[in-house]
Amino acid sequence: MVTQNTVTIPRSVWYGWGDPARAKPLSAAGLEYLRTTLGLQNVEAAHPPVDFEDIALGPSALGEAVLAELSGICGARHVSTERTERILHSGGKSTPDLLRIRGGDALQAPDAVIFPGSAEEVRRVLELCVARRLAVVAFGGGTSVVGGVEPLRGPFSGVVTIDMRRMDRLLHLDALSRTATFEAGIRGPAIEAALEPLGFTLGHFPQSHQEATLGGYVATRSAGQASTGYGRSDNLVKAVHLETPAGPLDVGSTAPGTAAGPKLLDTVVGSEGTLGVITSATMLIQPLPESRSHGAWSFESFAAGAAALRRLRHEGVRGDMPHVCRLSDTDQSAATFKLGGPKTAAMARYLGLRGQRTPALALFVWEGAKGETAARKRRSARILRAAGGIYVGPLPARAWERGRFSGPYLRDELLTRGVLVETLETAATWTRLEATYAAVRGAILEALAEGGGTGYVQTHISHVYPDGASIYFTFLAGLEQDGPAQNARVKKAASEAIVAARATITHHHAVGTDHAPYMEAEIGALGIAVLAGIKETLDPSGIMNPGKLIPTPKNASPTKEKP
Ligand SMILES: Cc1cc2nc3c(=O)[nH]c(=O)nc-3n(C[C@H](O)[C@H](O)[C@H](O)COP(=O)(O)OP(=O)(O)OC[C@H]3O[C@@H](n4cnc5c(N)ncnc54)[C@H](O)[C@@H]3O)c2cc1C
Structure with a gap:
């Protein structure tokens, strides 16, 4: 049974996320919050992306002969050197990617974008790229936030991006x-x-x-x-x-x-x-889940909330764990209470009366069979209450669920308003969680302050394991003159703090170009050699995604002639 895909979703705009028509503009309260927390008086000022026509793009390095060969494999319609496609494939969706493209730089765009329709076509394209000594970047949705789809040439004189969008079928289902x-x-x-x-x-x-x-x-x-x-x-x-x-x-x-x-x-x-x-x-x-139960509990501090999540994982029945389990630190919770409207403001007052003046809010969603999720929630509630949690009802978790895919739109608006916003993540054992949180948060704030402005960090835990949890940081600051350098400064400080804390350099964003310098600290020199050995076997000429994850093999030599 092969099922054709019938869902068509327009691709993201070149300068940001999704379809801008679906973006919800920042509220007046949101703008005011930026002014007061970041001290930014000019958040009205516009820093729009350049006009599409003004984006700088070099000529494709591919000659007619190799393009004809690629067309012979995938069909001429599925081989593009056209301006729009090359620009759309010139990077991923990290903040540095967006700053670069919004500033009009697509000079690193691939020389061609190929859209294969089958594994056989992919195989033949790779054979050709080996023969012609072209670097190859596999491109899915292009949402990498770590430089994973940067079309780097490495030692090669051309790079093609293989966009997988035509290969989108369900091939088999074993119910x-x-x-x-x-x-x-x-x-x-x-x-x-x-x-x-x-x-x-x-x-x-x-x-x-x-x-x-x-x-x-x-x-x-x-x-x-x-x-x-x-x-x-x-x-x-x-x-x-x-x-x-x-x-x-x-x-x-x-x-x-x-x-x-x-x-x-x-x-x-x-x-x-x-x-x-x-x-x-x-x-x-x-x-498919037949029912969902939502709930939110508040804790007196991030540490108290984290301890409650640990107890839930350790003391609760395994099957009772919520599917969604998120704990915000007190800064992120303060923003939620401030910007969530009259109901959340009332909630904050109530928590203040109960002695939680700077609370940390935890949100949970249980999914499962009909009638079963409410019982799981009830049993979990006992543990959360015993850990000091105050139940604040299902609304915060429902509100989070409604808006959970809209965050990326906000980044585009913030960049337009001259606000740098970026995220990074790690994971640590329960023993090291608090120290890692404090060290990385401190490093981010210090690096932001080096620019002279006010910086702001919000943090949350979004994944809970038996032995620890993920930690996800979002930082905001006024954009400095050189935004990419500002971002790189903060990212470097945070990454060094993560390594020093012996946490992982990435819990889920992956390695790409951004985290590659920290891979030796993560897996050791011998570990790198093992990965390089596997690459040597499968990709002896080193054409596959050079510059990402692991070092390019030494024998990858540049071609002299135009491909
Ligand atoms: C707004 C936003 C929110 C995000 N939220 C999350 C999140 O909640 N959780 C999370 O884990 N990540 C998140 N990410 C990061 C990103 O979405 C994930 O890494 C995702 O898995 C990348 O999928 P993609 O298809 O877009 O891959 P791409 O960005 O196209 O590629 C990513 C890497 O995978 C390789 N690759 C892609 N397809 C193939 C293939 N078929 N064969 C071999 N290699 C391939 C690429 O070469 C590249 O190295 C987020 C990113 C953005 C921009």
């Missing part, structure tokens, strides 16, 4: 075993649209859900907003088909468990396009 195999270019909403009529969900909802693809999820080990319940993408994936320069590779097993040697699948999951192109993946799926 009894609860697995589904999809082509890798299928996007989040199309995955759900294919599964829903059959009574299933993938349960994977990163904030980038509307844009990101299954291949991107698997290649980056993404985590969704409900991953505490459903599991991260690397927990959900069972098998992958990968086209590599050395040939096709099937990894993983559809057997429920195996002891057949080391888990090769894990060398491909998280490989970020550096080994080959994932063309399909088999995933675990879950029955």
Whole structure:
């Protein structure tokens, strides 16, 4: 059973997120909050993106001959050197990416964008790129926030981007075993649209859900907003088909468990396009939830809230864990109470009367069978109450759920108003959680202050594990003259603090170019050598996504002639 995708969602605008018509403008209260918290008096000032026509783009380095060969493989319609496509594939969606493109720089755009329609076409494109010594970037939704789709040439004189959008079908569904195999270019909403009529969900909802693809999820080990319940993408994936320069590779097993040697699948999951192109993946799926229960509890501090999440994980029945489990620090909670309208303002007053003047708010959503989620919530409530939580009702969790995919639009407006906003993330054990939070937050604030302005950090926990949790930081400040340098300064300080705290350099955003310098601290020099050895086997000429994740092999030599 092969199901064609019928969901068409317009791609994001070149200068930001999604369809700007769907963006909700910042409220008057939001603007006032920026003025008072950041001391920015000129948030009305406009810093719009340049006109599309003014974006700088060099000529394609590809000659007629190689373009004809690519067209021979995928069809001329599916090989583009056209300006719009090259600009749209010139980077991902990190704040530095947006600052660059909004400033009119697409000079690093790929020389061509290829849209293959099958694994066979991907294989032949890779063979050609090896022969012509062209770098290759696999491109899913292009939502990388770590430089993962930067079309870097490395030592090669040309780079092509392989956009997977045409490969978006559900290939097979095994309802009894609860697995589904999809082509890798299928996007989040199309995955759900294919599964829903059959009574299933993938349960994977990163904030980038509307844009990101299954291949991107698997290649980056993404985590969704409900991953505490459903599991991260690397927990959900069972098998992958990968086209590599050395040939096709099937990894993983559809057997429920195996002891057949080391888990090769894990060398491909998280490989970020550096080994080959994932063309399909088999995933675990879950029955569609019949009911949802929402609840929010408030704690006297972030540390108290974190301890409550730990107790919920350790003392509660495993199946009672909420699917969504988020704890905001007191700064983020203050913003929620301030900007949430009269009901949340009343809630803050009530908590003040109960002795919580700077509360930390935790939101939970339980999903499951009819009648069952309310009981799970009740049992969890006992633990949260015993841990000092005050129940504030379901509304904050429902409000979060309604707006959970709209955050990225806000970043575009803030950049236009001259406000730098960026996110970074890590994860730490329960033992090190508080120290990591304090060290990274402090490093961000210090680096922001170096510019002379006021900086602001909000933090939340969004994924809870038996041994620890993720920590997600959002920082804001007035944009300095050199915004990319300002952002790089803060990111470097935060990354160094994460390494010093012995937390992970990335919990779910992946490595890309941005975190590659910290990989040796994460896995050691021998660990890097192991990854480089795998790459050497699958991509001996080093054409796959140079500059990302692991060092490019030394024998990758530049070609002299025009490709
Ligand atoms: C607004 C916003 C919100 C986000 N929220 C989350 C979140 O909640 N959770 C989370 O985990 N991440 C999040 N991200 C990061 C990003 O969405 C994820 O990393 C996502 O998994 C990337 O999917 P993609 O299809 O867009 O991949 P791309 O950005 O196209 O590619 C990412 C990396 O994967 C490689 N790749 C892509 N497709 C393939 C393939 N078929 N074969 C081999 N390699 C491939 C690329 O070469 C690149 O290295 C967010 C990003 C944005 C902009």
